[in-house]
Amino acid sequence: MSWPPHPRLRGQVLGYRGCRLGMEVPRRRLELPVDVVTMFLGFGEPLRVQGAGTHAMPPSTVISLLAGPHEGAVIGEHAGRMCGIEVSMTSLAAFTLFGLPVDQLTNRIVDLTEPHGFPAPVAAGALAALPDWPERFARLDELLLARLDTGPTWSPQVEHLWRRLRLSRGRLAVSALAADVGWSGRHLESRFRQQLGLPPKRLARILRLQNALRMLTAGNRPLAQIAVDSGYYDQAHLGTDFKALTSCTPAQFRRIRAETPAMQALLTDRLAGHVTSAPLLAH
Incomplete structure (x- = not known):
């Protein structure tokens, strides 16, 4: 379920996306470079993330994460079950909401269960306990607005x-x-x-x-x-x-995106106006 953020956040926080998947097979996706920071607040199921091709990034397994701007593709995979909220934001918003230089996030996946500037584990647990998506999104608005009012101001x-x-x-x-x-x-x-x-x-x-x-x-x-x-x-x-x-090459990417109807069914770009992802066959 996609949901717009509070009006005061719009333009910098680009959107919320609540997801609950219960597939019987693992899912792998090629995630492409975008000029956007992504926060995922997971409700329990782990995600495995690693660099693709020459993009050197060690594999990590996380539940909640913060992904900074990446200059190479990343492979994300899970066992077919996933639940949580994805928050897409500009780097300027991340600068204010997390209160740190954004180049500390560049080409990194930050595990948000570790101490950090934003209490993501508390937020994830509190959001998971709420009864429905609209209430979760409203609570997320409150958390981000509080950070917007107290964090550093972008230029x-x-x-x-x-x-x-x-x-x-x-x-x-x-x-x-x-x-x-x-x-x-x-x-x-x-x-x-x-x-x-x-x-x-x-x-x-x-x-x-x-x-x-x-x-x-x-x-x-x-x-x-x-x-x-x-x-x-x-x-x-x-x-x-x-x-x-x-x-991959442009021709290879075209084939991946259009390979089969089954692949098309798995395909959802995460952000309007961007080409963010391509489905990959699980090992």
């Missing part, structure tokens, strides 16, 4: 530049961003790392990938055209970057 200049970079789909030069607010390139990079988790060039790389993914999954447009329209030098550049960030 309006960083928010402005992040929105410009997103609107350009990662095609604005760093020099143009810095000139817009009168910052040096070094200061711009420092503020982006602190509040967005990545410097502008690396964030732009993810935005270009997401634009290519949207076109790749929207039809049969030639890869050479997708490359040009997404800001890559040519098809070879698209292929190299795509493989590095997703662990």
